[in-house]
Amino acid sequence: MAFCLPRFTIFGRNLMMNKDIYAMRDHGINFSNLTKMELSTPRSIYLALILNFIFSLAFCQQKASKEAPFEGSTFSIKSKGSYTFTISKPCYPFRGQKNSIVRLIPQVEGLTGARSATTNNIQVRLAEDADVLIALPITQKPLQADAQLLADSALTISGLQPYCIYNVHYKKGAQTIDCGSNGFIAGIIKPNQNLQHINGHKPDGRQWRPYTTDGLTDGKRLFEILGGPTDPVINQDMTGTEGIQGGFEGGTCVKVNGVYHLFPTERAGQIGVGPEYDRVRTRIGHWESPDAIHWKRVGTIFQASGVYAIAEEDNPMNDRRAAIWSYNAVFNKAEDRWYGYYLTYTVDKNIRPNHSFGRIWCTKSQTKGFAGIGGPYNDGQLIMEPGLDSQPWEGRQGVASFYPFPVKDGWLGFYAGAFPFSTWADYPKNSHNGWFIGLASSKSMDGPWKRLDTTINPVKSINPQFVENPLVYQLDNGTYIAVFDGGPDDNGHHFVNMMGYSLSKDGLHWSEARYIPLHTKLKQWWVTMRTPLCLIPEGNNIYTILFAAINGKRFHPIGMVKVKMDTQVLGELLKDLPQ
Secondary structure (H helix, E strand, O other), X not given: OOOEOOEEEEOOXXXXXXXXXXXXXXOOOEOOOEEEOOOOOHHHHHHHHHHHHHHHHHHHHHHHHHHOOOOEOOEEXXXXXXXXXXXXXXOOOOOOOOOOEEEEOHHHOOOEEEEEOOOOEEEEEEOOOEEEEEEEEOXXXXXXXXXXXXXXXXXXXXXXXXXXXXXXXXXXXXXXXXXXXXXXXXXXXXXXXXXXXXXOOOOOHHHOOOOEEOOOOOOOOOEEEEEOOOOOOEOOOXXXXXXXXXXXXXXXXXXXXXXXXXXEEEOOOOOOOOHHHHHOOOEEEEEEEOOOOOXXXXXXXXXXXXXXXXXXXOOOOOOOOOEEEEEEEEEEOOOOEEEEEEEEEEEOOOOOOOEEXXXXXXXXXXXXXXXXXXXXXOOOEEEEOOOOOOOHHHOOOOOOOEEEEEEOOEEEEEEEEEOOOOOHHHOOOOOOOOEEXXXXXXXXXXXXXXXXXXXXXXXXXXXXXXXXXXXXXEOOOOOEEEEEEOOOOOOOOOOOOOEEEEEEOOOOOOOOOEEOOHHHOOOOOOOEEEEEOOOEEEEOOEEEEEEEEEOOOOOXXXXXXXXXXXXXXXXXXXXXXXX
């Protein structure tokens, strides 16, 4: 537990210079609050320190006790059509619907909730006298006359208005609880707990688009999460990370003859320069591992210049390789060599986003065969860039990322765009929010690559708001599966904060995204989930996934998880896909 000690000043000077205060801070004491005390003697200073520490400790303990989870009471469901679920995020209180809890007050986390799929009433048997917590939309009042409002804006449920929680006291034994048409039981707790009124201040769920979480929304779980390391497999201060200020984001990993080869975007930045430059001065690294856990950096594939643009428009005077991202390695069987598709940006300090006018390049290993994965590689050929055939949804940032895959009559490739223009009249400054993908086609991996028309692009069937850095794999039965970044839930963005996947029979028509809740089985060391870097088959329907994520620090690490695919569920999901 971190203690909270108010900071105070003496005659306007901060007492933080005292070495004892530094010692307290180093042991987890938080000096974020500020009070002023005018003291004149060292003895009174130390007395004030002691008193403030005691009072602050008591305050923090009181605050912690108010936010401690309620203690649940034992109960059983007696009515047909009723079901239980654990109050967590995400959880789906409305069976068969995609509305999920994405924010909740800490007091109810982990409690057992209940709802009826057929009526408003839930018949329960209580093992003791208990308080039943009823969750209702903010515009709906409970039917029980003795209901007490316990928490305003206690739950954020995607697609719905805020939910409040009421408590109603019931006696031991059989009880019928009416939750109304839109309500549910948010927990049944032991009596005589601290039920002071709470204002949860949870935001309106209509800011989140409802989504499907694998295994939680509809009971269909394509991927069983087997587990993985409890900490990142590549993190700050590990050998090989020297000179990387901001960690990793995007790229790909492949397995060749039992060895994993990882090509991440290294947010190198520069020592002494702020984190905003980590996204500018980037490089593509090459790492190897025998087990996807223990990694060794073996080289640099590309290094960006990090030079800012001199013009706001897409001017040839700008350095168009100022930032380099998203290196995707794909083996070309026809040419018997590795191809690497990667992204370069113009970087402007003054325009949102500062990554602009993306260009896709294709480089080829000069060594043939699978063993050529390590290169050497040259800069390669430019295969896609902003131009007269660009589409407004590609926006200021497009073309952003590229991943090709074989189909019946040649090749398709997912390419990305972001910060779209409504019309070309918005070019180049008036961009909007949106992270989209589209499809391009070619007869071969070498191109030329042609954008599909706007009856196809952007591909919004997966998610109409956010899909980033998709990687595409073809399963043994011919089905295509794309794994991708599902979008962050931070900085005003209301996305799912999980990696996602989509299925296709032909590579052209894609299913609605389903998201993998790694945090329900894997220790959650991350704050923001970002990009999957691979879906590598290991046999027996087991796959390795490496992923980049943010843990609240400047350095963004890489994690690893093993999952197992349920082929029966795959068959069920494919039934709904177009041919």
